[in-house]
Amino acid sequence: MDKRDRAAIFRKRLQDTMAVQGISKSGLARDVRVDRSTIGQLLKDDGPRLPNAQLAADVAAALRVSTDWLLGLTNRPETPGDIVGAALALSPAERTSADAQLLAWHQEAVGYKVRHVPATLPDILKTKAMLEWEYASFQDRDLPQAHAAMQDQLEWLTSGVSDYEIAIPIHEVQACASGAAYYQGAPADVRRGQLAFLGSQCDALFPRLRIFLFDAHRVYSSPVTVFGPNLAVVYVGQCYLAFREVERVKALSNHFDWLVREATVDARHVAGHLRDLVKTQAGQYKSIHFAKPAPAPLSIS
Numbered sequence: 001m002d003k004r005d006r007a008a009i010f011r012k013r014l015q016d017t018m019a020v021q022g023i024s025k026s027g028l029a030r031d032v033r034v035d036r037s038t039i040g041q042l043l044k045d046d047g048p049r050l051p052n053a054q055l056a057a058d059v060a061a062a063l064r065v066s067t068d069w070l071l072g073l074t075n076r077p078e079t080p081g082d083i084v085g086a087a088l089a090l091s092p093a094e095r096t097s098a099d100a101q102l103l104a105w106h107q108e109a110v111g112y113k114v115r116h117v118p119a120t121l122p123d124i125l126k127t128k129a130m131l132e133w134e135y136a137s138f139q140d141r142d143l144p145q146a147h148a149a150m151q152d153q154l155e156w157l158t159s160g161v162s163d164y165e166i167a168i169p170i171h172e173v174q175a176c177a178s179g180a181a182y183y184q185g186a187p188a189d190v191r192r193g194q195l196a197f198l199g200s201q202c203d204a205l206f207p208r209l210r211i212f213l214f215d216a217h218r219v220y221s222s223p224v225t226v227f228g229p230n231l232a233v234v235y236v237g238q239c240y241l242a243f244r245e246v247e248r249v250k251a252l253s254n255h256f257d258w259l260v261r262e263a264t265v266d267a268r269h270v271a272g273h274l275r276d277l278v279k280t281q282a283g284q285y286k287s288i289h290f291a292k293p294a295p296a297p298l299s300i301s
Helices: 003-021 025-032 036-043 053-063 080-087 100-108 128-134 142-158 170-178 188-205 246-261 267-289
Strands: 088-092 114-117 164-169 209-214 224-227 232-235 239-243 263-265
Touching: 003 036, 003 053, 025 036, 025 053, 036 053, 100 142, 100 224, 114 246, 128 188, 164 170, 164 246, 170 188, 170 209, 170 267, 188 209, 188 267, 209 246, 209 267, 224 246, 232 246, 239 246, 246 263, 263 267
Parallel strands: 114 164, 164 209
Antiparallel strands: 088 239, 114 224, 209 263, 224 232, 232 239
């Protein structure tokens, strides 16, 4: 960039920032610890006048903007630390889904597609019986709060303000059906009821809600939610990592699209797959618990 053009950009951005912040030449001079005339010289348009590196840095620090922005090297006025802070933030994650931050992120994505990979089955589609089993080891007050939050999120989902795509490892629904892994100890009727409800919602809300099942032996994903084009959130346990930088959000969107392309069960067939799982497990349960006992072997004396 020509020095005269850079000087013009510097002068314009310095003037505009001082005006917006209500800072006079005298006030800025005090903050920077230079003479008022030094600031005056920077604001004169009688030539390609630029500050030295020390003065440019001090002025930028006093105005809480980026030195690079003042000098025309970037269009982002925030300091690098502020840019990083805005692009990647940590938010606490409560055990319950009654989290104002989660609801705020859903509302922020109004009109956009929400893509979600849950940690277990999607909280937004869990039955009250499943929640009661999950929260059995927590304080009683957590369950009503969590259930109310699920109802709010389900109403948000059914309102049609956003489309939802959810990708779930196929072993997750199989574990729920058989009572293995995370679902070990959950009563059979609770697990069957959960899968039946999930399947009914797939039918009722398609195509606004599309659920895909992928094989975690071939593809993998940590829990992540992409709220439209401007926000992606990764769940790591006690906190969320929230990305707002466009390229990072795009990368996580592409990751989700990869899961969809590699899905073992497409969204159109998930409801049927879940019904088959419920029927299969119900049949196995009956054969184990209600079959007639085998006759005792004859004893030969």
